[in-house]
Amino acid sequence: MTRTTRLLDDKTMRPNWHQALKIGLIGGVVEVLLALIGMIEVFSQRDIVSHIISMGHTLLLVVVSLMAYLAAKKTPRNEPLWALMNSLTSGLIVGGILAVLVIVGGLINLRKVFINASPLLYKLLTFDQGVKPGVFLLLGGAALSGLLAGLVYLAPRRLRQTLIISLGSVVGAGVLQDLLRPTFALWGPVAVINELLFTANGLTFHGATGLFVLIAAFSYLWAQKGNAIRDDLKHLSPTSQRVLRVTSLLFLIMILLVLPQILGLFLSEVLTIVGLYVLLGLGLNIVVGFAGLLDLGYVAFFAIGAYTVAILTSPELGFFNLSFWGALPFAIFTGVLSGILLGIPVLKMRGDYLAIATLGFGEIIRILVLSDFLRPWLGGAQGIGKIPKAHIGSFELATPQQIYYLILVGCLLVGFISWRLRDSRLGRAWMAVREDEDVAQAMGINLVSTKLLAFATGAAFSALSGAIFASKLGSVYPHSFNVMISINILCLIIVGGMGSIPGVLVGAFALVGLPELLREFAEYRLLVYGAALVAMMLLRPEGLWPEALHRRELHEGKSESEPHK
Amino acid sequence: MLKRWRERMTPADAVMWFIGAAILTLVIWGSTATLTEGRYTSHHWFDFVVFGLAQGSIYALIAMGYTMVYGILRMINFAHSEVFMSGPYTAYYVAAAFYSSGFLDRQPIISLLVIFIVSMATSTLVAVLLERIAYRPLRTAPRLVPLITAIGASFFLQYTFRGLYGSGFQAYPVVKMLEGEWMLGEFRILKFQAVVIVAAALLMAALYSFIQRTRMGKAIRAVSEDKEISSLMGINIDRMIVTTFVIGGMSAGAAGVLYAVMFKQVHFFMGFIPGIKAFTAAVLGGIGNIPGAMLGGIFLGLIESVGPSLFLDGLGIVAPYQLKDAIAFILLVLVLIFRPTGILGERLAVKKA
Numbered sequence: 001m002t003r004t005t006r007l008l009d010d011k012t013m014r015p016n017w018h019q020a021l022k023i024g025l026i027g028g029v030v031e032v033l034l035a036l037i038g039m040i041e042v043f044s045q046r047d048i049v050s051h052i053i054s055m056g057h058t059l060l061l062v063v064v065s066l067m068a069y070l071a072a073k074k075t076p077r078n079e080p081l082w083a084l085m086n087s088l089t090s091g092l093i094v095g096g097i098l099a100v101l102v103i104v105g106g107l108i109n110l111r112k113v114f115i116n117a118s119p120l121l122y123k124l125l126t127f128d129q130g131v132k133p134g135v136f137l138l139l140g141g142a143a144l145s146g147l148l149a150g151l152v153y154l155a156p157r158r159l160r161q162t163l164i165i166s167l168g169s170v171v172g173a174g175v176l177q178d179l180l181r182p183t184f185a186l187w188g189p190v191a192v193i194n195e196l197l198f199t200a201n202g203l204t205f206h207g208a209t210g211l212f213v214l215i216a217a218f219s220y221l222w223a224q225k226g227n228a229i230r231d232d233l234k235h236l237s238p239t240s241q242r243v244l245r246v247t248s249l250l251f252l253i254m255i256l257l258v259l260p261q262i263l264g265l266f267l268s269e270v271l272t273i274v275g276l277y278v279l280l281g282l283g284l285n286i287v288v289g290f291a292g293l294l295d296l297g298y299v300a301f302f303a304i305g306a307y308t309v310a311i312l313t314s315p316e317l318g319f320f321n322l323s324f325w326g327a328l329p330f331a332i333f334t335g336v337l338s339g340i341l342l343g344i345p346v347l348k349m350r351g352d353y354l355a356i357a358t359l360g361f362g363e364i365i366r367i368l369v370l371s372d373f374l375r376p377w378l379g380g381a382q383g384i385g386k387i388p389k390a391h392i393g394s395f396e397l398a399t400p401q402q403i404y405y406l407i408l409v410g411c412l413l414v415g416f417i418s419w420r421l422r423d424s425r426l427g428r429a430w431m432a433v434r435e436d437e438d439v440a441q442a443m444g445i446n447l448v449s450t451k452l453l454a455f456a457t458g459a460a461f462s463a464l465s466g467a468i469f470a471s472k473l474g475s476v477y478p479h480s481f482n483v484m485i486s487i488n489i490l491c492l493i494i495v496g497g498m499g500s501i502p503g504v505l506v507g508a509f510a511l512v513g514l515p516e517l518l519r520e521f522a523e524y525r526l527l528v529y530g531a532a533l534v535a536m537m538l539l540r541p542e543g544l545w546p547e548a549l550h551r552r553e554l555h556e557g558k559s560e561s562e563p564h565k
Numbered sequence: 566m567l568k569r570w571r572e573r574m575t576p577a578d579a580v581m582w583f584i585g586a587a588i589l590t591l592v593i594w595g596s597t598a599t600l601t602e603g604r605y606t607s608h609h610w611f612d613f614v615v616f617g618l619a620q621g622s623i624y625a626l627i628a629m630g631y632t633m634v635y636g637i638l639r640m641i642n643f644a645h646s647e648v649f650m651s652g653p654y655t656a657y658y659v660a661a662a663f664y665s666s667g668f669l670d671r672q673p674i675i676s677l678l679v680i681f682i683v684s685m686a687t688s689t690l691v692a693v694l695l696e697r698i699a700y701r702p703l704r705t706a707p708r709l710v711p712l713i714t715a716i717g718a719s720f721f722l723q724y725t726f727r728g729l730y731g732s733g734f735q736a737y738p739v740v741k742m743l744e745g746e747w748m749l750g751e752f753r754i755l756k757f758q759a760v761v762i763v764a765a766a767l768l769m770a771a772l773y774s775f776i777q778r779t780r781m782g783k784a785i786r787a788v789s790e791d792k793e794i795s796s797l798m799g800i801n802i803d804r805m806i807v808t809t810f811v812i813g814g815m816s817a818g819a820a821g822v823l824y825a826v827m828f829k830q831v832h833f834f835m836g837f838i839p840g841i842k843a844f845t846a847a848v849l850g851g852i853g854n855i856p857g858a859m860l861g862g863i864f865l866g867l868i869e870s871v872g873p874s875l876f877l878d879g880l881g882i883v884a885p886y887q888l889k890d891a892i893a894f895i896l897l898v899l900v901l902i903f904r905p906t907g908i909l910g911e912r913l914a915v916k917k918a
Contacts, residue, residue, distance in 0.1 A: 037728025113658045115731040294709070344577045345584070345902050351708065352641055356848055357901045359841075360894035367891040372884040448577060483841075487716055494713050523732075527724035533717025534699050541703075541710045 019074040020086040024093025027067030031060060031094055032101050035125065038116030039524055044124050047202030048174030054202075056124060058171060061145055064094050068146035072153040084150045091146015095139040098125060102138065106131050158223050166216040170208050177202065179267070179517055186264050256408060260401040269400040270516045272472065275407035276465050277512045280489045281496070281504040282414045283461030288490065289499030289547075290427060291454035292434025294355040296486050297342075297362025301459040303369065303481035304338050305331045305466025310384040310476045311377070317384060324390035324471050328464075335463025336456045343455035347448060350437070362486055370478040383477035390471050403472050410468060414461050418501055421457070430454055431499075488512070495536055497543025506545045581902055588899065591880065598879025605874060611752045613871045619758040619827060621866020622765030626820035627843030628850070628858035629772060630692070630813025636789035636853035637809050640708070643715035644695055645817060646840020647722035650833065652688035652818030653825040654726055656680045657735050660825075664738035673742040681822050688818030691722065692810040701803075727833040734832045737825045761823045768819050769859050772812060776855055785809055789853065842869075845897045851907025860908060869893050 034040055044056030053061075068087035075082040102125050104110070110117035126134020127141075152160055173180060177198055184194045197207035236244070260268040280302060287295045312320045312327035322330075346357045369378050378384070390397045390406060397403050421427045429450045432440040441447050470476050488511065496507025515525045599605070627649050634642040663669040663676045699718045703711045743757040776782035787795040788805045796802050824839065825831055842865060850861025872892040877885035900907060 033725065037725055039728070114729055116728065344580050345898065347577055349901060349905060352635075352639075352852075353848075353901055353905055355641070355712075356844070357898050360845070360897045360901075363841075364891050364894045364898070367888060367894070371887045371891075373882045373888065448575070491713055491716060494709060498709070523728070524724065526720045527728065530717040530720025530722075530724065534714050534721065537706075537710050537714040537717065538699070538702055541706055 016074045020071045020089040023067050023071045024090035027094040028097025036114045041121050049208045050199040050202035064142050064145045065149040068149035072150045080154050087146045087150030092143045095142025099135040099138050162216050162220045165219045166212050169215045170212050260404045268404050272400050272404050274508050274513045277508040278411050279465035281493050282418050283458040284489050285493050285504050287454050287458035291430040295358045296355045297358035299481050299485040300362045300365040301335050301462035302466040305335050305463030306470040306476045308334045309467040309470040310387050314384050314387050316386045331463050331467040332460050335459040339456040339459025340452050343452045385475040387470050387474050497546035500547040503545040592876050595876040595879040615758050617867035617870030619761040621863035623820050623823050624843045624846045625859045625862025626816045628847040628862045629816045631844050632847040632858035633809050640711040644719040646836035647719050648688050648692045649817040649821050650836030651691045652684035653821035654831045655687040656684035657831050659683050660738050673740050684822045685815045685818035689811050689814035692814030696810040734830050737829045851909045854909050857909035
């Protein structure tokens, strides 16, 4: 099969049996994989709707329905019967493959190899009904959900969107229940919601239906009125638009200020972690996003900032015993200096070579810190402890809720600096270097100083983040500074949108915040993270909140390169 | 001459040359001090070299996959370390079954062969799926996009295998035939290390002749030279890229079994460090260059095993072996600074990057 015949298929839209078959097979393989890696089993411990459906079953259901929906999508719009047939078939195939897993698992002991192929898994897959009735139940359920997905596909657009959004929110509320419950409990009057909505495990039935109806009504109304409201906003006079913008900005800052008090301890902790990553992301955004220098050793500056603060303040080493504020300028200065020092050797490298060299630097710094050789000064594998907290007057910033403010101030400051830098002469020079180094040089841009400034600025932000990190944790270990952090930061700015400042925020929440919230599924955190990264790059490579210019380039590039394929 | 040289020298260059000279002095000083102290006998050095060769040939086999994919797609296949891990981890179950049934001791050669085949098949399957699902749709995307995809795929594969097989270390069964040692004149050589070196050398020779001698190898080289022109010459680009991934997967799977024979355990995270090392090796040799990757791998393995004792011991550094990775990366950075094309590379950094 070549590409052209497949394109023809999509255009003439025959019933496309083989598409339904293919999609069903893919879905089945995905489901079996989910089952064998133990996700279904672990997720079944939590109910979405109490005693009615668990998260594991929801996961199975979501995959079947998604596949059936995709299969229905492969048929022409005006042939509803084909769509239903297709979705039914793919649903049946998914169910069939799962049934095969159950039967095979009953005959031979898969557990010798796949540790998660436990009796409990089969029990879950057969709905606790024994093998024979369970298999039929499985097939019937899969076919039914396939058919339902087909029907959703055929529903009018607005109804379909409403259904998907409200079902999604119910599932979301169920998944995040451990988060929502304590948060609601903090506010006296709202705590009533908890009673109505949640049980100890899962939503209550009436809570779930209520939520579904509420969100369905809201999203249906928004679909009707939303555009009109948006249009009204666009036609406001410039002054009132500005007033609106300023008030919403003030409102936002107000929310940011009271946020940790609303959210409680755990969520504030998550916020501080996200904030530290935002600081790091803003720094790397200058190096990679603005100047186009792919730096994979960025964690080195984070480590340098943290270790500078640790060495200068910790009584454990007892060299200097400065306060946090006394050490902070040194940390940033060391960051800048090391940014320049590590920048000089890589000035002439481009692209992947730069990435590898910086990766090497990051690792060298970590290994040196870890070694016994430098232990008297850097603490070796045990790290440095007893780092004092930051003080303001006699007020100590110790709990996450207090440190949050320190990080918030840092983020606002760094965000402001990057925003101002972006449109400055230097910022434009960075972007010129990013687009084409040779042309930029020909235009009179001093490559050496421009690149070094990018490295230095990025390193300064990173060192600031490291300094706060050290004082937040109270100790630093070399293991906190491995290459995964550099990769994480790179991923978050790319997921957010390269070179986009709000994108860093969005990326940090999506890649750092969300996984922190789902920590109890820690085993599958990185699995989902990896799959999400791949899916993101395949479906939306420009990022969640892309810079306008970058998005334009990506899409231009696409339309240009299409004919060459 | 001197004047021209001085004019071309920028302050940044001066700093770099200074750093290079300082490191060179340290290396020479450390080596002479170690050698004059005479803490190590020639037997020690021989052991270091053999271990380095064995380790280096494993790096070299993995590096083949990196360098070929880089040559043809111009992307760092970050997930190659997981391709490497998947093979021996899957083959472990075959090995364990053979071991418990006693087949491994009765027919060690046949069972090792089966283990090799299973491992290579799994790694190849993972590599091909990776190409089909994650990389093929991104052929025309900007460079960073496939890089991030590869990182994501790497996470995904690591944790998928962790989910499938569990998170513990699995001890690879010991092949009795490979225990013990041979005497080479007055030097002892551990059997399994010798076997690793020989097996890796044979595999590399086979791969190299495949690339150099066969029609398909020629086509692969043509595609990595210029995709458009070679498609005009009637080469099926897609198929050549898949073949590249197949070869990379096979050599990674074979390297994985050798790694398991040498270090006797497997783990879902085992690919990460050898992966980074092999990538370093590919860059050392000149990325995109196949003999370069082999040479780079062996060189890196040797430096890692000989370097800490030779360079650092004489300087009075405690626990020099902890710094072996630092030596590897410093070497990498130095090569990138002073010879960015690698030991055998063409001028790729400027031309195509």
